[in-house]
Amino acid sequence: MKFGLFYELQLPKPPDSETWDPGDETRIIHNMLDQCELADKLGFDYVFEVEHHFLEEYSHSSAPELMLAALSQRTRNMRLGHGITLSPPGYNHPARTAERIGTLDRLSNGRVEWGTGESSSEMELGGFRVERGLKKAMWEETVREMAKMMSSEPYEGFDGEFFTMPARNVVPKPIQKPHPPIWVASSRRETTMVAARMGIGSLGFAFETPEECGERVASYYHLLREECFPIGQALNPALAVLSSFMCAPTDEEAIRRSADGPGFFSYSLGHYYNPATGPNHPPGRANLWRDYSALPEELRQGGGGQFGGFGGAALADRGEKEPEDEVQRGLWRAARRGGSIGTANFIRDSMKKYEANHLDVMVFVAQAGNRKHEDIMESIDIFGRQVLPEFKDRHEQHRRWRAQQLQGLEFPVNSSI
Amino acid sequence: MPTVEDIKDTDLQRLIGNAHQLLRSGKPTEVVRACATAYLQLLTQNPDIVKQGLQAVRPALMWPRLGANLSLKSLAEGKPEIVFERERFSMSEAITYYEFTLESAVKNGI
Numbered sequence: 001m002k003f004g005l006f007y008e009l010q011l012p013k014p015p016d017s018e019t020w021d022p023g024d025e026t027r028i029i030h031n032m033l034d035q036c037e038l039a040d041k042l043g044f045d046y047v048f049e050v051e052h053h054f055l056e057e058y059s060h061s062s063a064p065e066l067m068l069a070a071l072s073q074r075t076r077n078m079r080l081g082h083g084i085t086l087s088p089p090g091y092n093h094p095a096r097t098a099e100r101i102g103t104l105d106r107l108s109n110g111r112v113e114w115g116t117g118e119s120s121s122e123m124e125l126g127g128f129r130v131e132r133g134l135k136k137a138m139w140e141e142t143v144r145e146m147a148k149m150m151s152s153e154p155y156e157g158f159d160g161e162f163f164t165m166p167a168r169n170v171v172p173k174p175i176q177k178p179h180p181p182i183w184v185a186s187s188r189r190e191t192t193m194v195a196a197r198m199g200i201g202s203l204g205f206a207f208e209t210p211e212e213c214g215e216r217v218a219s220y221y222h223l224l225r226e227e228c229f230p231i232g233q234a235l236n237p238a239l240a241v242l243s244s245f246m247c248a249p250t251d252e253e254a255i256r257r258s259a260d261g262p263g264f265f266s267y268s269l270g271h272y273y274n275p276a277t278g279p280n281h282p283p284g285r286a287n288l289w290r291d292y293s294a295l296p297e298e299l300r301q302g303g304g305g306q307f308g309g310f311g312g313a314a315l316a317d318r319g320e321k322e323p324e325d326e327v328q329r330g331l332w333r334a335a336r337r338g339g340s341i342g343t344a345n346f347i348r349d350s351m352k353k354y355e356a357n358h359l360d361v362m363v364f365v366a367q368a369g370n371r372k373h374e375d376i377m378e379s380i381d382i383f384g385r386q387v388l389p390e391f392k393d394r395h396e397q398h399r400r401w402r403a404q405q406l407q408g409l410e411f412p413v414n415s416s417i
Numbered sequence: 418m419p420t421v422e423d424i425k426d427t428d429l430q431r432l433i434g435n436a437h438q439l440l441r442s443g444k445p446t447e448v449v450r451a452c453a454t455a456y457l458q459l460l461t462q463n464p465d466i467v468k469q470g471l472q473a474v475r476p477a478l479m480w481p482r483l484g485a486n487l488s489l490k491s492l493a494e495g496k497p498e499i500v501f502e503r504e505r506f507s508m509s510e511a512i513t514y515y516e517f518t519l520e521s522a523v524k525n526g527i
Contacts, residue, residue, distance in 0.1 A: 133484050137507040172514055190481075190516040194509045219418035229508060325476045
C-alpha cells in the first residue's frame, strides 16, 4: 500500500474579524510546499490537491496546477496528483486542461496523476453556470476527449454535446504515454463502480473503513475485468481513500494537535455541499470558523450536524449512530478520530487493516482547520520514519496481487501503483 | 458487492437483470430506461419506502437527478413517476442509475 497527502488549503477566518490577516493565504501556500517537500524526502508516494472555487475557508485551492508546478521543482519522487481537475467545460476548456497536464508532466519529469471530477457545490456550479443535471455527462465527454488530445497527433477535433473544437495539435504532450493515470473523485460507491467500468482510478472521498474497502476492491477489480469500457487510452486500476491524519508521540498529544481540524473540515464541507445551506452562502460575508466555534463541543466533533440537509434523515442520525446515506456518513466520519490520529503504533495497526484489504493508496488529510504547521510537519516526520518504510518493504506483495487481478486484460495499463 | 442474484423478488430481479445486460452491451440510454422501470416497480410494490422517505428523506429515495428525475409530487400523490428531461444518457450516468437501483433493491431486502 502506498501513501499520500491531500490538500484543500483550508483557511479558517480569525474569529474576531470578517476577513483573513494579510499574510494568511501566503502562509498556508508556503506551508504546503514545505510539508510536501518533507514528505517527499521521507518517501511519501503522492500528493493530491483539489480544485475548488469560491469555497472560502473550506478550500483556497483554486489553482492546483500552480501549486503542483511549484512542487515539481521542490520534490524529486512524489507523484503530483490533481485531486481533481474540474472537467465540465464551463470550469475549464478541455484543451486548456490537456495543455496544463502535458506541461506539468514535462515539468515534473512524468509524475502527474490526472484526477477528474465535477464538484457538486452550488457555489461552484452556479458560479460557472454549469448545469447540475448534466455535469456527469459533461465529465464523461470531456475526459474521453482530453485523453485523446494528450495522445493523438494531431487531435482530430470534436463536435460533441457540450463542446466543439476543430482539429488541432494540443501541445505539449505528456511524457507518460499515452497519458498520465486517470482518476475520478468518488464520494459514493456508485462512482467507484463508474471508475471500474471505465478503467480509471477511484479517489474515494467517503472515509471508508477497511472492511468497506475490501468489498469495494473486490467489486472494482471484478468489474474492471468483466465489464470495462475504457474512457482513456490506458487503464489506471487503482483505489485510494482519504483519512484524517495526525501522528504524535502519544495518542493524547495526537488528539490535542489534531484540534478542530477534522471537525471544521467536515463542518465547512457540509456547509457548502448541503443543499439547504450551500446555495445560501453569502460570499465574503460569512465566518464559518466563528459559527463552528460557537457550537457545543459534542456538535463540533460531529461536524456540527452540517450533513443534516443532505437527506433530512441526518438530524435523526446524528450522535453515535452512523448516518445511513453515504455522503452524510463520509462527513460524519471525517469529523471523528478515525484510524490515522494517534501514535505511530496506533496508525500502523490501523493501516495494516487497509493493507490486508488490498487498498492501493491511503491519502492523509493533514492540513485541516486550525491545525498548526509545526504539528503537521512533525506528524509527517514521525510517520515517514517509523511507519512508512515497512509498508514500502511489503509493497511488492501487493504488486503481485494486483498483477493477478489484472491478468488477461488486453488493454494497456499506465498506473503508478 | 450487491448482485442481481441477491434480489429476492423475481420480477424485479428480471427487470434489473435486463438493465445489467444492456449495460454490458454498452447501451446507456436503454439502461437508464430499464432502471427507471425497475425502480418505479420497486417503489410501487413497497409503499413503506415512499412513506418513510417522505417523513425523512432516506437513501432509497435519493434516485440520482441526472436527467431522469423522480417527481416528488408524484410520490406525495402515491403514484411514483420519473420524468425524462433528456433523450440520451452517457455511460457514466447509466452506471450510476444501475448501481443505485441495484443497491436500493438489495439493501431493502426486496
